[in-house]
Amino acid sequence: MSPGPFLLGLSLGGRRVVAVGGGAVTVRRVRDLLAEGAVVEVLAPQVAPELAAWAERGEITWTPRRYAGAPDLAGAFLVHTATGDPDTDCRVAADAEAAQTFCVNAGDAAAGSAQVPARAVVPTPTGEVRVAVHAGGDPARAAAVRSGLEEHLTSGVVNLRGRRPHGGWVALVGAGPGDEQLLTRRAATLLAAADVVVTDRLVPRALLARLPESTRVVDVGKSPHHHPVPQHEINRILVEEALRGRGVVRLKGGDPYVLGRGGEERAACEAMGLAVEVVPGITSAVSVPAAAGIPVTHRGLARGFTVVTGHEELPGLPTGGDHTLVVLMGVAGLRETAARLVEAGRPASCPVGIVENGWTPQQRVTLGTLADIADRAERVGVASPAVVVVGDVVTLAHGWPARAEGAGAVA
Ligand SMILES: C[S@@+](CC[C@H](N)C(=O)[O-])C[C@H]1O[C@@H](n2cnc3c(N)ncnc32)[C@H](O)[C@@H]1O
Secondary structure, three states: OOOOOOOOOOOOOOOEEEEEOOOHHHHHHHHHHHHOOOEEEEEOOOOOHHHHHHHHOOOOEEEOOOOOOHHHHOOOOEEEEOOOOHHHHHHHHHHHHHOOOEEEEOOOHHHOOEOOOEEEEEEEOOEEEEEEEOOOOOHHHHHHHHHHHHHHHOOOOOOOOOOOOOOOEEEEEEOEOOOHHHOOHHHHHHHHHOOEEEEOOOOOHHHHHOOOOOOEEEEOOOEOOEOOOOHHHHHHHHHHHHHOOOEEEEEEOEOOOOOOOHHHHHHHHHHOOOOEEEEOOOOHHHHHHHHOOOOOOEOOOEOEEEEEOOHHHOOOOOOOOOEEEEEEOOOOOHHHHHHHHHHHOOOOOOEEEEEEOOOOOOOEEEEEEOOOHHHHHHHHOOOOOEEEEEOHHHHHOOOHHHHHOOOOEEO
16 A cells, blocks of 8 residues: 555644645635635735735735745745646745645645645534545545535435534424425435434425434424424423533424424524524425426416415405415315405406325325315315415416316326
8 A cells, every 4th residue: 555645634723824826726725725714825926816805805915926945935834836837846845845844736746745635514513524535646536535425424314413512403494395305405414413303294204214213303293283292392392402412403394484483493492592503495385386387486477476374364465367376274274265365356267276295105286266176175185285376377287278177186
C-alpha cells in the first residue's frame, strides 16, 4: 500500500493561510477557507472578481504582485498554490516544505504535502456530520464517492443519532401525501437522527417501518370522529421528550403548516425554550389532486385556488369555475358543501373530483358535478382521507370523459 495521505481534520479558524494565484481554483478554495474562519492572504498580480470583492470587503487580504519567495509564506499554517504556472507552483511548494508548512499544490496535487479531499457536510440537530474522501489522487472518483456517501447519509437509512451534547430538539416534519418517495431529504435525515417520532395517521407506514428498532414511535393519529390524543397532550409529549434531552421528530401528513396545527405545536415548544426546525412537506391540497391529473391552476381554466376544510368558509369565496376550491376533511359534509356552493352562485354543472387515499395503492377518483357528486360519492362509498376539488380544472382529471357517460367512479 502506498503511503498517505493521512486524512486529518484541520481547525483553521483564525489561522493564516496564504493562497498564491488568483484564478478560479483559488476562488473555490478561498470560499471554503473563509467558511472555516481562516485568515486568508491572496498573492497574485490579478485576481478573479470574487476575490477582488472579498478583498474590497476586508474578508481577505490581497497582495497584488507575483510570488517573491519564502518570506511571502511567513507565519502561514497552510499554503495553497494555484498559479497556472507549474514552475511557480513547484517553487511555492518547495519553500513551504523548507518552512515545514503544509502546502496544497493545485497544479500537481501529488507534488504538494497536503491534498484537499472531496467533502460533504450533513447538518443534524446535534451537529454536522462531515465526510472527506480521497481516492488515490483521482478527484473525479473522489467526488463521485463523496456524492454517493452524501446521498446515503441523507437517505434516512443511516442512524445519525449523536451523543446529544446540545440537548434535546424538536423538528416538525412534513411527510408528504402518502408515498414515501415524496418525503424530502431533510425529513429523511432528521428521521435518522431522532430518538422519538411522534406520528399522525396519514403518515406513510413504510416510512415508520424503516426506522431503526431503537427509535420510539408514538402514534397520536387522529381520524374523523376519533381523536385519541388531544392536541394539548401532543404538545406536552413533544416538550417533555425534548426537555429530557431526546431528539423528537413530529411527523405530520402533508405539510405541517397546512391545516395541520403545526404552528400551535411550534409555539408550545418555543414557549418552553425549545428551538424548532420546521421541514415543509408536499401538501395533499395540491399533490392529491395532481395524482388524479388535476392541476389546481391551469392557464385558461383557473387562475387561483383556495384551500378550506368544510362548508363554514364557503360564503365569500369566488364562485366562478375559474377559481378552484380544494376541500380537505370534506367527506362528511360533502352534500351540504355542494348545496351551499350552488346557493352561493356556483353553477350546479360545476365539475367536482374526489380523490381518496391519494398517492397510495388504494387511490380512487370519483368525478361528478355539484348537482350529483354527493349521490355518486354515496353510491361508491367514498371515505376519508379524501380531497375534494371543485372547479373547471377537474375536467383535466384522468378519465373525465367517462363521467359524461355516467360512470360513477373512475380509478
Ligand atoms: C388534518 S388535514 C392535514 C393536511 C396536511 N397537513 C396536508 O398538508 O396535506 C387531513 C386531510 O388532508 C387530506 N389528505 C391528506 N392526505 C391525503 C391523501 N393521501 N389522500 C387524500 N386526502 C388526503 C384529507 O382531506 C384529510 O382529511
